[in-house]
Amino acid sequence: MLEIKDLKVNIEDKEILKGINLSVKAGEVHAIMGPNGSGKSTLASALAGRNYFNITHGKIIYEGKDLTELTPEDRAREGIFLGFQYPVEIPGVSMVNFLRTAINSMRKYRGQEPLPAGDFLKLMREKKKIVEIDSDLTNRSVNEGFSGGEKKKNEIFQMALLEPRLAILDETDSGLDIDALRIVSNGVNKLRSPENATIIITHYQRLLDYIVPDVVHVLYKGRIVKSGDKSLAKELEEHGYDWIKHEVDAHA
Amino acid sequence: MTDQEKILNEVTGSDYKFGFQTNIDTETIPKGLNEEVVRIISAKKEEPEWLTESRLKAFRHWQTLHMPDWAHLKIPEIDYQDIIYYAAPKQEAKYESMDEVDPELLDTFNRLGIPLEEQKQLAGVAVDAVMDSVSVKTTFQDILADKGIIFCSFSDAVKNHSDLIKKYMGSVVPYTDNYFAALNSAVFSDGSFCYIPKGVRCPMELSTYFRINAANTGQFERTLIVAEEDSYVSYLEGCTAPIRDENQLHAAIVEIVAMENAEVKYSTVQNWYPGNKEGKGGIYNFVTKRGICKGDNSKISWTQVETGSAVTWKYPSCILKGDNSVGEFYSVAVTNNYQQADTGTKMIHIGKNTRSTIISKGISAGKSQNSYRGLVKVLKGAENARNYSQCDSLLLGDKCGAHTFPYLEVNNRSAVVEHEATTSKIGEDQIFYCNQRGIDTENAISLIVNGYAKEVLNKLPMEFAVEAQKLLAITLEGSVG
Ligand SMILES: Nc1ncnc2c1ncn2[C@@H]1O[C@H](COP(=O)(O)OP(=O)(O)OP(=O)(O)O)[C@@H](O)[C@H]1O
Ligand SMILES: [Mg+2]
Numbered sequence: 162m163l164e165i166k167d168l169k170v171n172i173e174d175k176e177i178l179k180g181i182n183l184s185v186k187a188g189e190v191h192a193i194m195g196p197n198g199s200g201k202s203t204l205a206s207a208l209a210g211r212n213y214f215n216i217t218h219g220k221i222i223y224e225g226k227d228l229t230e231l232t233p234e235d236r237a238r239e240g241i242f243l244g245f246q247y248p249v250e251i252p253g254v255s256m257v258n259f260l261r262t263a264i265n266s267m268r269k270y271r272g273q274e275p276l277p278a279g280d281f282l283k284l285m286r287e288k289k290k291i292v293e294i295d296s297d298l299t300n301r302s303v304n305e306g307f308s309g310g311e312k313k314k315n316e317i318f319q320m321a322l323l324e325p326r327l328a329i330l331d332e333t334d335s336g337l338d339i340d341a342l343r344i345v346s347n348g349v350n351k352l353r354s355p356e357n358a359t360i361i362i363t364h365y366q367r368l369l370d371y372i373v374p375d376v377v378h379v380l381y382k383g384r385i386v387k388s389g390d391k392s393l394a395k396e397l398e399e400h401g402y403d404w405i406k407h408e409v410d411a412h413a
Numbered sequence: 414m415t416d417q418e419k420i421l422n423e424v425t426g427s428d429y430k431f432g433f434q435t436n437i438d439t440e441t442i443p444k445g446l447n448e449e450v451v452r453i454i455s456a457k458k459e460e461p462e463w464l465t466e467s468r469l470k471a472f473r474h475w476q477t478l479h480m481p482d483w484a485h486l487k488i489p490e491i492d493y494q495d496i497i498y499y500a501a502p503k504q505e506a507k508y509e510s511m512d513e514v515d516p517e518l519l520d521t522f523n524r525l526g527i528p529l530e531e532q533k534q535l536a537g538v539a540v541d542a543v544m545d546s547v548s549v550k551t552t553f554q555d556i557l558a559d560k561g562i563i564f565c566s567f568s569d570a571v572k573n574h575s576d577l578i579k580k581y582m583g584s585v586v587p588y589t590d591n592y593f594a595a596l597n598s599a600v601f602s603d604g605s606f607c608y609i610p611k612g613v614r615c616p617m618e619l620s621t622y623f624r625i626n627a628a629n630t631g632q633f634e635r636t637l638i639v640a641e642e643d644s645y646v647s648y649l650e651g652c653t654a655p656i657r658d659e660n661q662l663h664a665a666i667v668e669i670v671a672m673e674n675a676e677v678k679y680s681t682v683q684n685w686y687p688g689n690k691e692g693k694g695g696i697y698n699f700v701t702k703r704g705i706c707k708g709d710n711s712k713i714s715w716t717q718v719e720t721g722s723a724v725t726w727k728y729p730s731c732i733l734k735g736d737n738s739v740g741e742f743y744s745v746a747v748t749n750n751y752q753q754a755d756t757g758t759k760m761i762h763i764g765k766n767t768r769s770t771i772i773s774k775g776i777s778a779g780k781s782q783n784s785y786r787g788l789v790k791v792l793k794g795a796e797n798a799r800n801y802s803q804c805d806s807l808l809l810g811d812k813c814g815a816h817t818f819p820y821l822e823v824n825n826r827s828a829v830v831e832h833e834a835t836t837s838k839i840g841e842d843q844i845f846y847c848n849q850r851g852i853d854t855e856n857a858i859s860l861i862v863n864g865y866a867k868e869v870l871n872k873l874p875m876e877f878a879v880e881a882q883k884l885l886a887i888t889l890e891g892s893v894g
Contacts, residue, residue, distance in 0.1 A: 209849050213841075233848035242849075249846040253864025262860060263850035270851070302864065303846075319850065 162187045162358050163208075163327060168219035170200075170207050177203045179383035180219070185327070188355040192369055192394060193362045195380035196402050201362045202246050204380070205331045209243040210236050223327065238270040242325030244316040246332045246362075251303035256315075259303045260285070260322055267323065288321040292348045309336035317348045328352070329360045334368040346371030366394040379405055445494045448472060451599050454499045458568055461575060471588035471598030478592045484726055484755040485784040485816055488697065491662060498600045498633075524883060553617070562615055562646075563608035567635050570606035577608060581639050585668035585703050585732070593664040593699040593726075597633050601666070604635035609644040609675075618874045619648045634665040640675035642708060647678040649874060663722075664699045673708025673735065678716070680873050681729075682881055685721035692751025692780075695723025702729035706738030706764075714741035715758065716872040718881045720888040723752060728786065730759035733767035733795075740769040743869040745881075747888050748781030748813070757787035757818075762798035762828070771802040774866045776885075777813035778892035784816040791828040798828040806836040807865050809858070809892050859886030 163185040170178035177200050185191055193201055207214050208221065210233035221228040228236060251259065264284075265275040276284070285299060292314050304312050313333050320328055330349070334342055349359065349372050361372060369377070369391055377394045379387040381402070386409045387393065397405075442453055451472045455465040480491070511519065557564050563574060570578050588598035609615055640646055650667075663685070671677050679702075688695025698721075704713035715729040731740025742758035760769035769789065777783040783806065791798045806815030817834050839861055847857035863870065863882050870878050 209845075211845055232853070233845060234851055234853045237849050237851040245846065245849075249840065249842045251843050251846070251861055251864055253867040254860050259847075259850070259860065262852055262856060263847075266853065266856065267851040323850065 162224060164220070164222040166220045166222070168204075168207065168221060169217045170203060171215040171217050172203070172213065176217070177383055178207065181380075181383075181385055183378070183385065185358050185360065187326075187358055188353075189375045190353065190359045190361065190372060192374040192377045192391075193360060193380055193385075194364065194377065194394065194397060196406075199380045200383045201380050202331055205243055205246075205329045205360075205362060208236075208329055209233055209241060234266070235270070237323075238267050240326030242320050242323055242328045244313075244320060244328065244330040244333045246335070248304050248307075248312040248316055250305045250307075252305050254303050256299040256301060256303055257282075257285070260319065263319075263323065284322065288318060291321045291351055292318045293344050294318045310338060310341050313337055314341060314345060317345050321348060321352060324352070326356065327358050327360070329362070331362045332364065333361075334363050334365060342368065343371065366398040369394045381405060381409055384409075442497065442499045444497050446472075446496070446498055446600070450498055454600055457499060458571070460571055463579060464571060467583070467588075468599050471595050472600075474588055475592070475595035475599055478595060480592050484786070485782065485818070486724055486726065486753045486755050488724055491697070493596075496662060499602070524887060556616060560613050560616070561610040562613060563606065564619060565606055567601070567604040567606050567637070570637075574606065574608070577639065578606065578637070581637055581668065581670055582635075583668075585670060585705050586666050586701050590701060594666055594701045597635065597664045597666045597701070601633045601635040604637075604665070606636070607638045607646065607648065609638075609640045609646045611641040611672075612643045613641075614644065615646040619646065632663045634663070636665070636667040638667075638669045638677055638679070638704075640669075640671045640677050640711075642672045643674045644672075645676045647680070647874060649680045649682070649877060651682045651684070661695075662697050662699075665701070667700070667702040667729075669704030669713055671704065671706050671708065671711035671713050671738075674710045675708060676712040676714075677704065678714045679704070679729070680877065681715075681717040681719075682873075682877060682884070683717065683719045683721050683725070684884060686723075687721050687750065687752050688723040690750050692723070695752075696721065697724045698722040698727065699724075700727040702727065703732065703759075704730070704740075705732040706735050706740065706767075708738075709735040709764070710737045711735050712739040712741075714739075714743070714872070716741075716743040716869065717745070717756075718869070718873070718884070719744070719746040719754060719756060720884055722754075725752075725754040725756055727754075727756045728758055730761070731769065732761045732763065733769065733798075734763045735767075736764040737766045737768075738764055739767070742769075742771045742773070742787075743872045744773045745776065745866040745869045745885070746774070746783055746785075747776045747885060748778065748783045749888055749892055750779040750781060752779075752781040754782070755784045755786055757785045759788040759790070760800060762789075762791040762795040762800070762825075765794070765796040766798070767795055768799045769801075771800070771804070772868055773802075773804045774869055775804070775806040775815050776809070776862060776866070776889070777806070777815050778809035778889055780812045782814045782816070784818060786818040786820075788820040788822070789830055790822040791825050791830070793824045795825050796827050798825060798830075800828075800830045802830075802832045804832075804834045805865070806834075807862070808836065808838045809889065855886070855890060858889055858892070862886070862889060 165181050165183040168178055168181040169176060181204060195201055216229055261281055268275060294314050298311060304315060307315060313336060316333060333345060337345060374391055377389055377391055378385045387405055448469060451468050455468055586594050588595050607619060638648060669677050669679060685696035685698055706713055713731050719725055729742060733740050740760050746754045746756050748754050757773060758771055771787055773785045775783040775785055785804045787802060789800045804817050808815055815836055819832055821830060823830055843861055844854055844857045847860060862885050870881055873881055
């Protein structure tokens with residue numbers, strides 16, 4: 162489904178990603194871990210098409226298409242969803258209006274008619290249940306005045322509504338209380354299917370108890386320096402990153 | 414007579430009814446402005462002596478004045494002798510069919526959702542006699558007449574309701590008020606008069622009618638609205654469709670009088686031609702709008718959406734004379750490319766317990782300049798006056814400017830005056846967030862800008878709120894990314 166080959170990304174002449182290789186197949190869940198500032202969010206944004214990122218080398222192939230040739234909105238319409246580490250507030254724009262615009266843009270791309278208002282509201286109600294999100298929240302402006310945890314839940318709610326094929330969740334677990342963590346994980350698990358894939362960026366192995374990954378990668382200084390199964394996450398939890406850093410820095 | 418015949422009759426007879434005569438149809442007078450020209454204008458309009466004199470007085474006063482230069486505007490020198498001050502209303506259509514109209518204009522009409530018949534009128538295409546808006550207009554007038562509401566052109570009012578015009582014209586905006594008010598008082602072309610009798614609630618927005626008529630009011634428009642005790646009216650001026658005009662200079666006056674317990678809601682959507690992307694052409698719009706809450710418990714509320722004109726100079730104001738009277742100003746002003754706007758309000762608190770609210774939302778894009786200028790003045794006797802002002806500016810890009818000039822004069826210790834101001838930039842982050850949900854950048858900007866202006870758009874009459882939303886999006890097209 163997704164094939165990243167030797168991807169190098171600059172931000173303002175500084176190389177942040179220094180040759181990423183990653184292959185994700187349909188039905189898989191990949192976890193990406195790594196110290197702060199190692200480039201995890203940069204990778205996520207590069208996949209979603211953030212424009213001030215400069216891809217200097219390599220390829221991103223998604224469903225056989227060269228992703229770098231698509232605008233961010235077309236990538237979304239092709240089924241790529243990014244759960245933001247820091248969801249943005251849009252004052253005065255209601256969640257309902259925002260999501261309706263989003264869904265109908267995607268439908269238009271697929272050559273479908275806009276969803277009638279009644280059907281849309283019904284869909285919202287259904288999906289709200291999945292993430293147990295307060296009705297009140299969806300009547301408010303996009304993320305405005307939402308608590309940290311509410312913002313994260315709202316990302317998963319949007320994911321449930323938009324039904325992406327490839328979801329990239331950037332630290333969606335940070336700032337969630339224990340109940341919310343369970344709810345969010347359940348939400349992600351419900352959306353898991355043989356056709357879809359998920360990339361989870363996280364600092365905590367706890368999340369991976371709920372959402373069991375097929376592969377765990379460690380990103381450090383712009384490179385994937387280690388990959389393994391879920392036991393790798395346990396190891397990191399116990400020993401931290403130092404041993405990996407030593408390994409890598411010794412080679413460099 | 415069948416309904417159809419009735420309508421036909423109405424329409425074909427309406428030339429006469431509205432007092433246009435064929436002999437003035439083709440006439441214009443030479444360029445320039447002097448006493449003679451003022452007299453000719455008045456004579457052409459068959460005005461009474463007192464009005465001719467009043468025009469002349471205004472003209473003489475105007476000659477002693479200089480164009481104001483305090484606004485944050487760069488205005489090229491205007492040659493007042495190079496303007497034609499009287500052109501008879503043209504009845505003929507400019508085009509035979511819609512095929513001849515600029516496709517870009519039609520595209521905008523369609524995107525605003527303006528009905529076809531109305532599009533024709535606005536574009537100046539010949540229309541069939543049986544036309545929706547005309548028939549609507551006549552039934553409309555019957556209902557109004559039933560309630561004793563007067564709603565007609567200013568010229569008609571001068572002829573048929575001379576006493577009312579004489580009593581109220583210039584009572585809120587005297588010709589001495591400012592340079593453009595003096596000019597307008599000397600040479601005003603036409604406009605509207607609206608009178609709501611005591612105890613009457615006008616049963617409809619006075620809007621559909623006016624939208625159609627707006628095309629012919631000329632460059633020096635004059636509007637007078639009088640709301641008697643316990644009356645209510647909601648009035649809409651202008652339209653969302655882009656209006657082109659060969660006259661570059663527009664200087665209008667709007668006066669509102671609200672008696673005890675009366676309420677007047679005045680909404681404007683202004684979309685005059687702003688000039689091209691390089692800033693060439695475009696209308697200069699210098700407007701004096703003021704209302705007086707004369708009676709106790711009266712209320713005047715201004716709502717405006719300003720997207721057009723090359724230069725806008727406009728400060729709809731309220732004089733809160735009656736005790737407990739309320740003044741409101743809700744404004745969205747958008748500037749793009751090389752447009753300049755200096756707009757805001759004045760709230761003058763005279764009566765006790767008077768309250769005013771100012772919500773101003775400026776949006777600047779391109780290389781434009783957008784200024785809010787507002788005065789809140791509390792006089793000695795205005796016990797317990799309250800004002801709340803909120804002035805927000807939104808910037809798109811980094812070549813435009815937003816400026817806020819709030820002035821405060823408080824002469825009563827019991828007054829409470831609050832002012833809040835914010836400036837924000839439309840964020841790459843916000844746009845990218847929308848993009849990531851499948852929304853393209855144009856639509857993202859439209860969403861974000863409409864969200865930002867929501868408080869004001871909500872004040873507009875429903876049907877225009879929808880058009881105004883689209884209008885904001887169209888005005889800002891291509892301004893980011
Ligand atoms: N817009 C930007 N401008 C300049 N530098 C940036 C920008 N975005 C990211 N960086 C830099 O790129 C590096 C990688 O950042 P990134 O956000 O990808 O890290 P991360 O792995 O997601 O970290 P965290 O775990 O703290 O979220 C950091 O050094 C960061 O400062
Ligand atoms: Mg990050």
